[in-house]
Amino acid sequence: MLENSLVMVTIILVINIVYVSFFTIRMILTLKGQRYTAAAISTVEVVIYVVGLGLVLDNLNQIQNLIAYALGYGIGVIVGTKIEDKLALGYITVHVITKEYDRDLPRILREKGYGVTSWAANGLEGDRMALQILTPRKFELRLYETIKEQDPKAFIIAYEPKTIYGGFWVKNVKKGKLFRNEQKNKEKNI
Known part of the structure; x- marks a missing residue:
C-alpha cells in the first residue's frame, strides 16, 4: 500500500513539473509572438494537465497527492524558467x-x-x-x-x-x- 502511494506521489509530481514547464515555455513563446509554436506546445501541455489533474481528483482523499501536485507546480515554474533561460529566445x-x-x-x-x-x-x-x-x-x-x-x-x-x-x-x-x-x-x- 505504501509503495503504491509513493509511486502515485512521484507520478503526480513529475507530471506537474512537466506540465508547468510546458506552460511556462508556452507563455513566453506567446509573449514573443511565436504563436504557432506556442499552440503546438499547448496541445501537449493540455494532455499532460488532464492526466495529472485526473490522478489527483481520482485520489482526492490522499492528501499527499494534493501536496505532490502543488509541489510539482512550484518546481515546474522554476524548471520552465531555467529552460527558457537556456533557450534565450528573442x-x-x-x-x-x-x-x-x-x-x-x-x-x-x-x-x-x-x-x-x-x-x-x-x-x-x-x-x-x-x-x-x-x-x-x-x-x-x-x-x-x-x-x-x-x-x-x-x-x-x-x-x-x-x-x-x-x-x-x-x-x-x-x-x-x-x-x-x-x-x-x-x-x-x-
Missing part, C-alpha cells in the same frame, strides 16, 4: 552610458557583430557617450563582459523590444556575424 536592447566619451567602444562592439547606435551625451560630471545596442539574448552576458572590460563604471540598462523592423543590423543577424563570432570563440576555447 532579443534585448541595451542602453549604455559610459564614464567618459570613448570612441573605441562602439567600434569594438560593432566588430564583434553587435548592432550599435552611439551619440554624445552630457552627464552630471561631464561628457559621456550613450549607446543603444541590439543583440540576441543568448549573447547578452558576453555583451556585458565586453562593455565592462572597456568601461568598468559604465551604466547599463536592458529591456526586451517587442518589435524589430528594418535597419542595418537586422540584415547582419540574418547573415550570422554574431553566430560566426560565437563559433570562433568556441574554437579558441577548445
Whole structure:
C-alpha cells in the first residue's frame, strides 16, 4: 500500500513539473509572438494537465497527492524558467552610458557583430557617450563582459523590444556575424 502511494506521489509530481514547464515555455513563446509554436506546445501541455489533474481528483482523499501536485507546480515554474533561460529566445536592447566619451567602444562592439547606435551625451560630471545596442539574448552576458572590460563604471540598462523592423543590423543577424563570432570563440576555447 505504501509503495503504491509513493509511486502515485512521484507520478503526480513529475507530471506537474512537466506540465508547468510546458506552460511556462508556452507563455513566453506567446509573449514573443511565436504563436504557432506556442499552440503546438499547448496541445501537449493540455494532455499532460488532464492526466495529472485526473490522478489527483481520482485520489482526492490522499492528501499527499494534493501536496505532490502543488509541489510539482512550484518546481515546474522554476524548471520552465531555467529552460527558457537556456533557450534565450528573442532579443534585448541595451542602453549604455559610459564614464567618459570613448570612441573605441562602439567600434569594438560593432566588430564583434553587435548592432550599435552611439551619440554624445552630457552627464552630471561631464561628457559621456550613450549607446543603444541590439543583440540576441543568448549573447547578452558576453555583451556585458565586453562593455565592462572597456568601461568598468559604465551604466547599463536592458529591456526586451517587442518589435524589430528594418535597419542595418537586422540584415547582419540574418547573415550570422554574431553566430560566426560565437563559433570562433568556441574554437579558441577548445
